[in-house]
Amino acid sequence: MYHTWMRYFTPGPVHHRLGLVCLGVGLQHGALPPVGPRTLDHHVAVVVSAGAGWYRTPDGRTRPVIAPALLWLTPGTPHHYGAGHGAGWDEAFVDFTGTAVGAYTELGYIEPERPVVPLTDTTGARAAVTRIARAARRGNPLLEVETSAAVHELLVALRRARADTATGADPVLAALARDAFLPLSVTQHAARHGMTPAELRTAVRRGAGCSPKDYLLGIRLGRAKELLAATELPVAAVARRVGYDDPAYFSRLFTRRVGTAPVRFRERVGRALPGGWSDRVPDPEHPPVIGSRPSA
Template identity: 35%
Template sequence: MADSMGRMDETTVGLRDGFAGQRMLVVPRSTVAKALRHPVAGKLLVTDAGCYPRAAGHRRSRPTGAREHVLLVCTDGAGWCRVGGEEAAVARGGTVLLPADRAHVYGAAEDDPWTLWWFHFTGADAADLVRAAHAAAGGPVTHLRDPAPVASLVSQVIDALDGGLTTAGLMRATGAAWHALAQVAATGRRAPGPSLSPLERAVEHLRETAPRRTSVTALAAMVGLSASQLSALFRERLGLSPLKFQVQLRMARARELLDGTALPVAAVAREAGYDDPMYFSRQFARHHALTPTAFRERGPVG
């Protein structure tokens, strides 16, 4: 029987999927076969990606390995992985890079289940990239001092696939995946040490990905907090919620475009992350006491 990721050659023990707040995207295998013939996407192609927050009972056992290479990044809690006859604990910051067709088992710790960001990938350059990452990190299981930047990139992979399985979407996912794997290869093996605070990491992700929206649940999972903890931090330190902070970022982008370009208001709305120009205009007027057109007509200030 196939598991939730559509593979017939693996067994799944314990909870399969259905974790609260999870995200999971699976690229149809017919689309994968076609994309692998593309001169760019075919070099490194993401076939599946997701996030499992606090994944109690999560376990994967693949006696013959997965068809694709697998990257796992733990941003909270703990788990374990057994590959090549050796078992390793995986705590916050732990990353696992599993080569295709190699037997492995991994799962969440019972008392403190991990929050796991992951993607499967294949392509002409994929095996070489895995080997290079293993050589740099000293093996398939390693540690990142701060996993949030890599989790942010995995989130961008998910967003790219979720935006539509077009060539452009697959290539955006490819770019974010390359960056994530390069981060693992370049920064793996670092011992735990000082890093940005969870709030700083969350703000950094939002600034880097604006105007795209990130849910509070996904943002919290990325930085190792609950949604309520992260929301409380935003209100305490910044005086507003994560969602209102994202609105501020989108409005800042809109002001920049209205002042510095001749784009029509509908195009400004799209660039600022709003699909509905009328809704954008109402939101803009609510925040600035001017419509977008009136804001532009007033001329640049300063």
């Protein structure tokens, strides 16, 4: 005995330009029949929140699936899986495709080489699936855009829930973020962690989907933008605060990565105005709470 609910969509050409589109969603539980063997032309994320089952790889090997877990079904790859005997399992699935899939794969959010991924929990993923299911009501004029946004949210939730590299639990990334503004090379950062540069690159790419240099640069330039937008510090002082002793090098790097020079960026987005709500840049670790204005 099993229960199933599913909806399928056909987004138009304009919706495909959003980068990700949702092609279908389903919620099922119980002793579900096996799926496949089959091959698809799009991606499917199958989130197993309770129960257990199996997944058979293209070479014929069978791997156990124990909730909470994720099954990645990728285009062109044969797959065959099913719930275990007895009570079966609880699953939610989302079919999707789009040009942004390549970027999410390069960043490590989608892992074609790992069809079975252990998760710490499925709360965030199930919330994103629920949003898709609610948007699937017939006659919803925002269907394609709402479900597209929810697919992005789903990929982030699944990345956050991965049991091997749970967000916030990676000491290497946390330490790099803490030390990002020190004038250190990647080799020096690696030495501080007792690692070789190659080991550091592997760890950062696994955790953040990019190289240590790009990870540090993103943090530095983000802080530089905040200082340029909310203070009147000279560009040279901003450069020093984010780890660059040479302001000319900082300006060239900023211009190349941001697309505009630091002084132009400040002219365009600056908020250091008299009478503003704050005279300093808030601590990134303690952002202000957005809510109602306190009563006088």
